[in-house]
Amino acid sequence: MNHLTALSNSELLNQTRILVSRERELTAELLWHLREVERRRLYAEQGFSSLFDYVRRGLGYCEASADRRISAMRLLKDLPEVEPALKNGTLSLSNASALQHFFKREEKPRSAADKQEVLNNVMGKSRRECDVHLASLAPEAPKRDRSRAVSATHTEIRFTADEELMQMFEKLKSLLSHRNPNPSYAELFTMLAKLALKRLDPEQKPKGKADKSIPATPPAEVDPSNEKSRYIPQALRRAVWKRDQGNCSYVNGETQLRCGSRHLLEIHHIQDFSLGGRHTLENLTLRCQAHNLHTALLTHGSGVMSRYLR
Numbered sequence: 282m283n284h285l286t287a288l289s290n291s292e293l294l295n296q297t298r299i300l301v302s303r304e305r306e307l308t309a310e311l312l313w314h315l316r317e318v319e320r321r322r323l324y325a326e327q328g329f330s331s332l333f334d335y336v337r338r339g340l341g342y343c344e345a346s347a348d349r350r351i352s353a354m355r356l357l358k359d360l361p362e363v364e365p366a367l368k369n370g371t372l373s374l375s376n377a378s379a380l381q382h383f384f385k386r387e388e389k390p391r392s393a394a395d396k397q398e399v400l401n402n403v404m405g406k407s408r409r410e411c412d413v414h415l416a417s418l419a420p421e422a423p424k425r426d427r428s429r430a431v432s433a434t435h436t437e438i439r440f441t442a443d444e445e446l447m448q449m450f451e452k453l454k455s456l457l458s459h460r461n462p463n464p465s466y467a468e469l470f471t472m473l474a475k476l477a478l479k480r481l482d483p484e485q486k487p488k489g490k491a492d493k494s495i496p497a498t499p500p501a502e503v504d505p506s507n508e509k510s511r512y513i514p515q516a517l518r519r520a521v522w523k524r525d526q527g528n529c530s531y532v533n534g535e536t537q538l539r540c541g542s543r544h545l546l547e548i549h550h551i552q553d554f555s556l557g558g559r560h561t562l563e564n565l566t567l568r569c570q571a572h573n574l575h576t577a578l579l580t581h582g583s584g585v586m587s588r589y590l591r
């Protein structure tokens with residue numbers, strides 16, 4: 282792939298777009314092939330127990346990918362409009378599969394026209410938006426909390442989270458992304474339980490310690506007014522966070538698209554610290570790791586930054 286380094290930025294972006302479009306075309310093509318393999322029952326001839334087994338073990342897809350492809354194929358078979366939507370990207374494989382599972386779960390089969398209407402309503406939607414729309418058509422009653430032992434050491438817990446809790450989880454995940462970019466719910470709950478116990482458990486509560494919610498003052502040996510110190514006072518960090526609303530402030534000059542990521546955020550000096558940029562509210566901003574690095578590359582060039590690039 283060394284030839285890629287010779288491409289200009291616009292050539293690279295162009296080719297990437299072309300590849301995405303080819304990938305979508307190929308995916309639709311693959312679904313039709315799976316359909317024909319199923320129709321001829323070739324998977325059985327090849328020694329697999331089902332089409333799913335063939336796609337998973339025979340073609341090497343993981344379980345989730347195999348399921349997405351097979352469900353999308355079934356939807357494609359029923360609704361011809363699925364093909365152009367998959368090819369132009371208005372319907373993702375994941376939404377196609379969610380739609381097919383939804384139709385399958387329904388007690389009373391929908392007519393083709395009905396299915397088409399549901400399809401039209403999820404076009405261009407994210408996976409979560411698609412789930413929300415499908416749930417609005419047939420809301421499931423929240424299930425009662427349940428816990429059951431699955432082994433001598435592990436318990437499965439099931440409960441239904443409301444929107445407020447899910448938003449809090451998303452915010453927590455973003456704030457924790459430096460430590461763990463993709464925590465499981467078990468990891469999140471462990472962390473939350475530890476934090477809560479530290480505050481509430483009298484055996485763990487530190488005696489006479491200052492309230493954590495008050496912004497920490499800089500340690501005595503670090504003088505925030507010292508221009509040579511890289512230390513950014515906590516209160517200033519909070520002010521930057523608040524002004525930038527806790528998300529990456531990078532804006533593309535051409536498209537005016539703001540990144541807005543809440544993951545792996547760092548405090549960034551607009552005028553670089555090594556070039557005399559100061560710790561002031563005006564010179565500091567929030568950037569995700571990708572955009573911090575992007576700006577560093579523009580400032581220092583890829584030669585200096587090569588050790589940070591993978």
Ligand SMILES: [Zn+2]
Pocket residue numbers: 529530531540541542568569570571572
């Ligand atoms: Zn960003």
